Amino acid sequence: MAATIQEQVVQAFEIVKDEEIAAPIEIVFETILEQMGPLNSTPEKPMPMKLEAWPGGRWYRDLGNDTGHFWGLVQAIKAPSLLEICGPLFMSTPAVSNLQYRLKEENGLTRVRFVHRAMGWIGEGDRGVDAGWTDLINRIRAAAEKRGGKR
Numbered sequence: 001m002a003a004t005i006q007e008q009v010v011q012a013f014e015i016v017k018d019e020e021i022a023a024p025i026e027i028v029f030e031t032i033l034e035q036m037g038p039l040n041s042t043p044e045k046p047m048p049m050k051l052e053a054w055p056g057g058r059w060y061r062d063l064g065n066d067t068g069h070f071w072g073l074v075q076a077i078k079a080p081s082l083l084e085i086c087g088p089l090f091m092s093t094p095a096v097s098n099l100q101y102r103l104k105e106e107n108g109l110t111r112v113r114f115v116h117r118a119m120g121w122i123g124e125g126d127r128g129v130d131a132g133w134t135d136l137i138n139r140i141r142a143a144a145e146k147r148g149g150k151r
Helices: 025-036 130-148
Strands: 011-021 058-064 067-078 082-087 095-106 109-120
Touching: 011 130, 025 082, 025 095, 025 109, 025 130, 067 095, 109 130
Parallel strands: none
Antiparallel strands: 011 109, 058 067, 067 082, 082 095, 095 109
16 A cells, blocks of 8 residues: 655744733633633633643643543643643644743733744644634633723
């Protein structure tokens, strides 16, 4: 049986979002963990995840009966100012991502710098992720401001 060999191009992308959230830094950090973990969802449906919030902790979707999808590992965590995750995320290809949330409290607001960098064999369907990250950040903002925001 003959093998098929196709050359592929290694691709990369970077998404950067600078956001202000009207809530204390501790509440914003906790909300990020919740919204990426048990409260995670897509615009269409809930998609709860497990996020083990310690260095080396896993971020994954547990579908029960020993099934699921591994998204990444906590590369660095320093509550309440940094969460960094590396792994394949949603891509089922030879690709790797690095996610960073860097938080800083200024003048009663929390500034969040979100960065998603990825490289590898990235299919067309995996490149349009900006809308998903925008939805997640909007959910983080709404939940954090509801919990501890200034009106």
